[in-house]
Each structure stands twice: as structure tokens, then as C-alpha cells.
Amino acid sequence: MSGNWVVGITGASGAIYGVRLCQVMLDQGLSVHLIVTDAGWRVLHDELDWNVSKRQDMLLEHFGGRAGSFNYHPIADIGATVASGSFRTKGMVVIPCSMGTLSGIAHGSSDNLLERTADVMLKEGRKLILVPRETPLHAIHLENMLTLSRMGVRMLPAMPAFYNRPRSIDEMVDFLVGKVLDSMDIEHSLYRRWGDNNEQPKP
Template sequence: MSSGNWVIGISGASGAIYGVRLCEVLLDLGLDVHLIITDAGWRVLQDEHDWSATRRQEVLEKHFGGRAGSFEYHPVANIGATVASGSFRTKGMVVIPCSMGTLSGIAHGSSDNLLERTADVMLKEGRKLILVPRETPLHAIHLENMLTLTRMGVRMIPAMPAFYNRPRSIDEMVDFLVGKVMDSMEIDHSLYRRWGDIDEQPRP
């Protein structure tokens, strides 16, 4: 199993549940999480999860505190945070979900906020960078930005559910996508049944 610090970014695309669930699983596995949430990401968390955007640290402690691993929240405006430096060691970074605005900023090296700067650090240091884009439909600029980053070694895992395992709930669909992300992080998990597993049986 992979270990160490991971940076998790949550930007302002719909699907904040993916980022929340990934943090829960990593922390329950005893891994340490450095969390960056954009202001638009907080708006989505408020709209989709009723999380208060005015009591941010308190909300995060309520949902992520007391688990096997530890988390540290870095405000997106704090460009001097530890994760903004290449000398700070991390295993890599996942932006989940990743808005098209954030993806564009990363693709063009803008570093306008801590999330984009940290992603830029991952690129320059040759560490894992995994993006979970969540938008539809996609136009040419979106696709070109994804291609630019993919050519640099960034892993793109679009927020697309699968149905071969016959999910019975939204939670199972979320766990499938989070599990696919964790596969790319090289972290063992049992969030979904894999195609061809010996226990794979047709459901009634």
C-alpha cells in the first residue's frame, strides 16, 4: 500500500461528493491529507452538502476529524502554505472534482491560487497529478487543455460512472469513481468489485 502525504484539491465543479469520499477513505486508511478547497468549491459544498462556508475549519473537523489519518486544511489564498513548495514532500495530488477553470489554470501554469500553485509543483517535481474533470458537454478548449496536461503525464479520470457492476445506489457509483482514482494513486482498496473477480456473479 502507498503511504505518506497526499494533497486533495476540491474545486468548483458539481460532484463535491467525490472529493469528500476520497478524503474519508484515505483518512480511514491512516493516510495524511492536505486539503485545499477553492471558494467556488466551498459554494458547491454548501449547495450539495449543506456545509457552512463561513465556518470552514469547524465543518472540516466535524466530517474528517477523529479518523486514523490526519488532515490539514490550507486556505486557497495562502500561497505560502507548505504544499506550495517543491521541498515539501508529498506522494502527489488529486483534484476531485476539477472544474474547467481550474484545469485551464493548471494547463497554463497560472498559479493564481494555492490549488493551482500546488498542482504546478507536482508537475515540476515529477510527482503524481490526477485530475477528475466534471463538465458536460466539452468544447475544444476543454479537450485541448486536457490533452496538454495528459502529454505531461497528468492522469485524467473523468467523473463517469460504470454500470457493469450494477450499482444499486449513488454511494456505490461514487465509490466506483473514487476507487478508480485510488487505483491511479496505487493505493489498495475494496471500494468496488473488479471485472473478472472470482466472486463476480450476476445479480438477480
């Protein structure tokens, strides 16, 4: 099976999650195919100060020179390799996933390359992991998540944990990215796992 993975970054807050996931995967020598929505580029600018008028330069700066292979696919390129089920991948992660994108995937809209690629994952029975980032949630959001969950999509909301005593935002980001990597069956050491030393003493 190919080592290709698709990563989608949408316009939900939390672009750092998607960037960090790509970096860790590339450092492990994996092949990453990145799709960023137009709103996703806006958030990369607003939250991480990316100069989105120089997209290729930004991608090279943050993802270039690492062990894995990196491919960027423009959101409007419906003819991209990842839009076809015959292009073999291990799966796809949308991180962060906006409610608009989640709705499009749940309803099979395929209005852009990201939604089309997610639809390919569903029809081919491949892993699809969504990292929703929104609060509060209303009934439509929850119903769309339930629809996809019943189809086997892994829902991994961007929720921080505190049992590992994070000391920085970077550690909180790494925890969430580590949980995503767990769902992808990719080994990592991004956070301290809950182990025997955390259990109550036996009576």
C-alpha cells in the same frame, strides 16, 4: 517517501467525490492536505448542505477523529507547505476539477494555492490526477486536457459505471473514488472488480 497527499476540491459539481476520497484516505491512516477553492466551498454548501460560514467545524465533523492526519490550507495561502517543491508529497488529486482550474493548471497560471501546488507536482515529476466534471466539452477543454495528458497528468473523468450494478448513489460515488485510488496505487475494496466470473465460457 512521505505519505502526504494533496487533495483539491474545486467548484465543479461532484463535491461528494472529494469528500469521500478524503474520508477513505484518512481511514487508511494516510496524511491528507486539503485545498478548497472559493467556488468549491459554494458547491459543498449547495450539494452537501455544509455550513460554509463555519468551515473549520465542517472539516472537523467530516474528517476529524480518523486514523490519518488532516491539514487544511486556505486557497489564498501561497506560503503554505504544499506550495513548495521541498515539501515532500506522493502527489495530488483535484476532485472534482473544474474547467477553469484545469485551464489554470494547463497554462501554469499559479493564481492560487491549488494551481500553484499542481504546478509543483508537474515540476517535481510527482503524480497529478485530475477528475474533470463537465459536459458537454468544447475544443478548449479537450485541448487543455490533451496538453496535460502529454505531460503525464492522469485524466480520470467523473464517469459512472454500470457493469457492477450500482444500487445507490453512494455505490456510484465509491466506484469513481475507487478508480482514483487505483491511480494512486492505494489498496481499497470500494467496488467489485471485473473478474473471471464475468468472462464468457471457453468453447
